[in-house]
Amino acid sequence: MARTDVVTRFAPSPTGYLHIGGARTALFNWLFARHHGGRFLLRVEDTDRERSSQGAIDAIFDGLSWLGLQGDEEPVFQFARMDRHAEVAQMLLDSGNAYRCYTSPEELTAMREAQRAAGQPVRYDGRWRDRDPAEAPDGVPPVIRLRAPQTGETVIADAVQGDVTFANDQLDDLILLRADGTPTYMLSVVVDDHYMNVSHVIRGDDHLVNAARQSLIYQALGWDVPVFAHIPLIHGADGAKLSKRHGALGVDAYREMGYLPEAVLNYLARLGWSHGDEEIFSMAQAAEWFGLDAVGRGASRFDFARLENLNGHYLREADNDRLTVLVAERLDIAADDPAFARILGLMDGLKERAKTVVELADSAAFLTASRPLTMNAKAAKLIAGDAAQVLAGVRDALVALPTWDVATTEACVKGYAEAHELKLGKVAQPLRAALTGSNMSPGIFDVLVALGREESLARIGDCV
RNA sequence: GGUCCCUUCGUCUAACGGUUAGGACGCGAGAUUUUCAUUCUCGAAAUAGGGGUUCGAUUCCCCUAGGGACUACCA
Numbered sequence: 174m175a176r177t178d179v180v181t182r183f184a185p186s187p188t189g190y191l192h193i194g195g196a197r198t199a200l201f202n203w204l205f206a207r208h209h210g211g212r213f214l215l216r217v218e219d220t221d222r223e224r225s226s227q228g229a230i231d232a233i234f235d236g237l238s239w240l241g242l243q244g245d246e247e248p249v250f251q252f253a254r255m256d257r258h259a260e261v262a263q264m265l266l267d268s269g270n271a272y273r274c275y276t277s278p279e280e281l282t283a284m285r286e287a288q289r290a291a292g293q294p295v296r297y298d299g300r301w302r303d304r305d306p307a308e309a310p311d312g313v314p315p316v317i318r319l320r321a322p323q324t325g326e327t328v329i330a331d332a333v334q335g336d337v338t339f340a341n342d343q344l345d346d347l348i349l350l351r352a353d354g355t356p357t358y359m360l361s362v363v364v365d366d367h368y369m370n371v372s373h374v375i376r377g378d379d380h381l382v383n384a385a386r387q388s389l390i391y392q393a394l395g396w397d398v399p400v401f402a403h404i405p406l407i408h409g410a411d412g413a414k415l416s417k418r419h420g421a422l423g424v425d426a427y428r429e430m431g432y433l434p435e436a437v438l439n440y441l442a443r444l445g446w447s448h449g450d451e452e453i454f455s456m457a458q459a460a461e462w463f464g465l466d467a468v469g470r471g472a473s474r475f476d477f478a479r480l481e482n483l484n485g486h487y488l489r490e491a492d493n494d495r496l497t498v499l500v501a502e503r504l505d506i507a508a509d510d511p512a513f514a515r516i517l518g519l520m521d522g523l524k525e526r527a528k529t530v531v532e533l534a535d536s537a538a539f540l541t542a543s544r545p546l547t548m549n550a551k552a553a554k555l556i557a558g559d560a561a562q563v564l565a566g567v568r569d570a571l572v573a574l575p576t577w578d579v580a581t582t583e584a585c586v587k588g589y590a591e592a593h594e595l596k597l598g599k600v601a602q603p604l605r606a607a608l609t610g611s612n613m614s615p616g617i618f619d620v621l622v623a624l625g626r627e628e629s630l631a632r633i634g635d636c637v
Numbered sequence: 638g639g640u641c642c643c644u645u646c647g648u649c650u651a652a653c654g655g656u657u658a659g660g661a662c663g664c665g666a667g668a669u670u671u672u673c674a675u676u677c678u679c680g681a682a683a684u685a686g687g688g689g690u691u692c693g694a695u696u697c698c699c700c701u702a703g704g705g706a707c708u709a710c711c712a
Contacts, residue, residue: 186712351710450660526674601671613673
């Protein structure tokens with residue numbers, strides 16, 4: 174039974190934040206596991222002690238949990254399994270599938286330069302492959318290399334890329350254990366994936382060649398090779414490698430820019446994968462549909478316009494209480510602040526007009542402003558001239574209202590406009606300016622109600 | 638340089654030998670409207686180029702061009 178269980182994993186190295194490409198890799202692994210009722214595991218590849226940091230680990234876990242992509246088990250830390258990796262290297266040594274290499278880094282550099290100069294492929298030449306260890310120079314700690322086959326070919330049956338064939342003479346004897354005894358990435362991934370029973374390795378395209386190398390290690394060990402699936406990388410809007418300038422930001426940056434996790438998830442799922450004409454769907458729905466065969470093979474470009482559109486959709490669908498909390502955080506308003514209730518009250522009208530939480534907060538800011546309002550240029554124009562008389566008249570009509578709701582204020586303002594033979598816009602626009610300090614806002618009667626009678630009348634009064 | 642991968646509207650993609658090459662974002666026009674949005678309708682917009690295979694190629698093969706990955710005692 175254990176043989177057929179689907180186990181996927183996301184294995185980031187904690188040398189930075191969780192960038193958008195990593196998030197998508199995690200998502201695809203998660204989706205695949207969910208689709209098959211399997212498990213999705215997390216493994217922190219922290220064997221590079223120099224570059225790994227706790228801050229990065231925290232950032233990655235934060236990003237994952239914001240997206241709701243938690244692992245199904247406690248995360249595994251690769252560094253803690255070093256002994257196991259070393260054991261396996263010893264096994265390989267014992268079985269003759271690995272050997273000690275005493276070439277110094279300087280010699281290696283010289284070798285590569287010579288190869289490059291001669292126009293030859295650059296790779297380890299196997300100089301210690303068959304040499305007697307008795308010839309080992311004194312005081313040089315050896316690395317352990319895999320004795321890889323030098324002829325034949327290695328084919329990776331990739332679930333996304335199809336069969337990819339590598340000639341074995343293109344793959345040199347990779348290092349398993351460094352001179353200081355620590356395992357390299359190649360060794361630890363294989364060992365950990367094996368012991369974690371990972372059935373499907375879904376990762377970035379940049380690992381395709383590694384798959385061939387790792388496959389050689391599996392073979393030397395006599396272990397089953399997992400199914401590989403190398404998904405194309407995400408490029409920037411200009412088609413070049415994703416850089417910070419165009420989207421290779423941490424997922425926390427997307428939260429900061431006001432995107433909702435469900436929008437980011439939907440966007441990412443649809444980038445490089447599709448299910449017919451489906452564009453907007455939940456992750457539960459995506460999990461039902463997801464399959465590696467529908468993952469595209471070409472790199473895709475990151476498109477902020479599309480993300481923004483999706484975000485607008487999810488914003489409109491989002492719960493008002495939730496959005497109000499998000500806006501209040503950005504506006505630095507406490508839950509017992511009167512402005513909090515105003516924002517919540519106007520949220521229906523507000524969220525319909527925003528693409529991001531940042532815009533939402535901006536558009537809600539007038540609800541928290543203190544009088545007298547500062548007008549933007551267009552609003553100032555709207556209340557100039559004879560608009561003051563109109564505002565004074567509307568205020569007088571409004572003051573007389575027995576109740577204060579959308580229906581009564583609307584009837585009142587429209588009645589005033591008709592009585593004075595004014596187009597509604599002639600009344601509503603100055604009113605909007607007086608109330609919000611802007612020429613754009615949600616429906617003016619909704620604004621009146623959200624602000625409340627007292628504040629509304631006071632704001633109008635400031636302009637007459 | 639070597640090895641490997643990729644190539645349908647501007648972008649994300651559908652069409653797994655036979656379609657007027659479909660959808661979505663964005664863009665343009667219009668409708669609705671108290672502003673801005675939302676919503677609705679309509680429109681422009683693509684098979685990188687060249688050879689084959691085939692009755693028939695977006696689809697299969699080859700070449701070219703362009704893009705990308707890898708080429709560490711990093712992961």
